[in-house]
Amino acid sequence: MFLLLCRSSNIYSNKSSTMKWVHPVAVTMRAMRTLSTLATLNGRNRKILFKLVGIGLGATTLTSVVTAGSNNISNLPESLYDVSDFMTEPVTPKSTLTKNKDDMKVKMELFIMKIQADFCRALENEEDPNSKFLVDRWTRSEGGGGVTCVLQNGKTFEKAGVNVSVVHGHLPADAVRQMKARGKDLGGKDLPFFAAGISSVIHPTNPHIPTIHFNYRYFEVTQENGEKMWWFGGGTDLTPYYLVEEDVKHFHSTLKQACDVHDSSYYPKFKKWCDDYFMVTHRNERRGVGGIFFDDFDKLSQDNCFKFVRSCAESVVPSYLPLVKRHKNDSYTSSQRDWQLLRRGRYVEFNLVYDRGTKFGLYTPGARIESILMSLPVYAKWEYMHSPPEGTQEAKLTEVLKNPRDWL
């Protein structure tokens, strides 16, 4: 946990698969991290730690380290996260994070920052070396802020957005309504709330690579009677333009494995929920071939709920990256590109008409619109009465969107 206190820099952890230039100071810091990790895992040797950290960091930081180091954090595996691996500094000030390190708000923020970094780097590895994520760290005047990472017009990814937001304040009536629709009757309006989430949509250039979306979030709302409610929500879903059954099976089975570790009833339940949620009602078709989706997840202990969410979010890279690698160099025709754009039009329809996350964002005052709407593709197309001819690959996809299948 106290590693949070290291400032964000161009240091990459040794988990990275590529060799990167490392600044001499970084080497010192990495050595410290290794040592301090050992120290905290043992819950001992605080004095050694102080000394080592003292070499690299200033006095203020040292004070914070003392605070952090004086607690037992062995039950917080996320303390192992290397904040210097994050795309930028976390949203919440370090002092607050340190003081509240056992709070789920903090655990979730650190976790989604790590997932953001891991996913962005995995995508960058599939890109032209010149295409890197633009990192925008923003604050919300009403409380909190976020980190939006966008890669646009890359060779592999036409638009890739990975957004972390950690916001708090009071929830307005319109946003409450969006929550109520999820089965949460909050009994009043303008309630104090906290929301931390990661949300991502990747629109690849090549029509043979599916679009992926995932979103994992943690909510707290203080009710009128002062009682605090919390819950998790999230999901990962795939939107192919052409149906490759092997890809869809790989995707679903990776998600299933992540679910099964926790409860074998989760995958079938959340797979169905996903098919139901990503429904473009006015077209009578799903947005894609589904995945998993859940909300109001609060039946286990808070830590066990969090563990499940972590498993799901950590399965994003292994579920999707093999598909990117497999298809990024596939050839395609202009009519296949056209079909991709038409399907992206449907994606826009879902996001703007139905998606509760988007609506929640649009109705939350001070929300950062560019971060919410980064889910929209660069280009989308609409053609009056377009319908793929029977027997084509395009019709084959449409059939699956109308009649979702069990893939495993």
Next chain:
Amino acid sequence: MFLLLCRSSNIYSNKSSTMKWVHPVAVTMRAMRTLSTLATLNGRNRKILFKLVGIGLGATTLTSVVTAGSNNISNLPESLYDVSDFMTEPVTPKSTLTKNKDDMKVKMELFIMKIQADFCRALENEEDPNSKFLVDRWTRSEGGGGVTCVLQNGKTFEKAGVNVSVVHGHLPADAVRQMKARGKDLGGKDLPFFAAGISSVIHPTNPHIPTIHFNYRYFEVTQENGEKMWWFGGGTDLTPYYLVEEDVKHFHSTLKQACDVHDSSYYPKFKKWCDDYFMVTHRNERRGVGGIFFDDFDKLSQDNCFKFVRSCAESVVPSYLPLVKRHKNDSYTSSQRDWQLLRRGRYVEFNLVYDRGTKFGLYTPGARIESILMSLPVYAKWEYMHSPPEGTQEAKLTEVLKNPRDWL
């Protein structure tokens, strides 16, 4: 009114500015129309009429003519409409139209069929001769139907949609909610309703021609206590990509003239309503440079309300066509095209997130989605954090969208 009874054919009225091939039978029919118009205007000579109509039409039609001809229709100027000028036959069966010719439902249907034809033909005149409107006549199993005219990928118009719908049945709760938001508390759900309207969006190819939208509609709802409510609504608004003040002034002054004939308070009131309605709240900008917009229009007699709506709808062609003619051959750059597509992205955002007409459609069971969403452009674009540099023409437009002006 009984001219409705003539079957739709390839006959164009002598009001058309271009010479068209006319079938010999059509000549006979035109002669009959002229005569029969005279006859009905005089409210006499029914015998002569029978005879003439009898030459061209069958016995069933003849019977209907008798019914129609036996009423005084001198208070129905729309009886002068030549149904053979319509893009296709009206939605409602002729017998019903004839029987209920004094009913506002019938008057409105005939009027919007005529406006559709006039507007489509005016647009076709600006097109390559090979680009013609596709005419789709559709029925709604729950009651009613419509006529959708679309011209796609033309030389002047990338997408032009002009839709007439005449629907009835029971209004579901979700649709009632959309109406309630308009200040109509209908006090219940699943109420019998009737709606007739024309709706059109024109997305030109050239970024120097603005997009236009207009919509004029008539509603009837029977309340739980059996009382029937009726009202009109509508508006015309302009969405330029580049600001040409002269164009905007011409557009607004044409609308103002149409309003002023009825009440000089209408234009300022409905101009403001338009600016307020076409607000993309999450972007804090208007969709375009406005026009007029009104709803719940029911304070005058039904006929006087209708007269106002007719003036508005009839001002569409003179407000817009001069702009098309002026700019259709302007040269433009690829970056100007790009800006047009980005602005079309915003158009999509408004239509899918806020537009009540679209929502009303999406929530009405059996609604024809392709007719509702024909308002969406062929292509739209989204770019993360796009903002035109200060001092550019693009920034000048953005300024006006953020701060609506009085144009006259």
